[in-house]
Amino acid sequence: MAKKHQNTRVLIFLIIPISIIFLVSMFFYNSAIGFGKAITNGTIEISKILKEDHKENSTIKPKIVQLKPYHCDMDFKSFFTKFSSDSIFQIRRIKFPLKNISYDIYGEDQTTPIEDFTAPESFSFMDFSVDHKAMDKEVDAYKVEIEKKKDDFYVYHIIGIDNGIMVDFGFKKENGCWLLIYIEDFST
Numbered sequence: 001m002a003k004k005h006q007n008t009r010v011l012i013f014l015i016i017p018i019s020i021i022f023l024v025s026m027f028f029y030n031s032a033i034g035f036g037k038a039i040t041n042g043t044i045e046i047s048k049i050l051k052e053d054h055k056e057n058s059t060i061k062p063k064i065v066q067l068k069p070y071h072c073d074m075d076f077k078s079f080f081t082k083f084s085s086d087s088i089f090q091i092r093r094i095k096f097p098l099k100n101i102s103y104d105i106y107g108e109d110q111t112t113p114i115e116d117f118t119a120p121e122s123f124s125f126m127d128f129s130v131d132h133k134a135m136d137k138e139v140d141a142y143k144v145e146i147e148k149k150k151d152d153f154y155v156y157h158i159i160g161i162d163n164g165i166m167v168d169f170g171f172k173k174e175n176g177c178w179l180l181i182y183i184e185d186f187s188t
Contacts (some may be wrong), residue, residue, distance in 0.1 A: 072176045094179060099117055100182070100185070154170075164187050172183040
């Protein structure tokens with residue numbers, strides 16, 4: 001009988017700690033799952049984090065997060081090559097909120113710029129690496145020009161060929177890092 005009592009005691013001492021560990025881990029898993037859902041392929045989807053934060057405390061509005069740039073010691077050509085093809089690098093090298101300027105070509109006042117801003121959660125990767133092939137396209141062909149305005153300011157021009165496309169991307173060097181600071185769409 002003593003042996004049976006001893007086995008029961010050992011069993012209880014094993015089951016209780018394992019149960020406690022299981023319950024505690026499930027609690028932490030459930031509380032962290034909101035953040036876990038925002039992680040996709042090793043990158044954080046900022047929009048999901050900001051939306052979850054906004055839901056929990058409705059008096060706090062989502063903040064625009066400026067990701068810290070890295071690899072700042074680059075000339076413009078090296079920077080733009082990496083900016084053109086690396087989505088993580090690209091989002092870190094955009095000054096948010098990103099200023100977008102366009103014109104109402106169908107309205108009465110076609111010369112007054114319309115400004116709006118893109119937050120990080122609304123931003124989509126722009127692949128400039130294929131622009132060198134754009135002149136060969138059958139539809140929406142365009143050429144590209146890079147204009148150095150100052151040592152710390154470049155404009156990347158997309159100029160349509162017989163199609164009305166005209167978009168400028170302004171890049172400025174701030175604190176030693178190149179950043180996209182605006183997009184201006186003159187397209188008709």
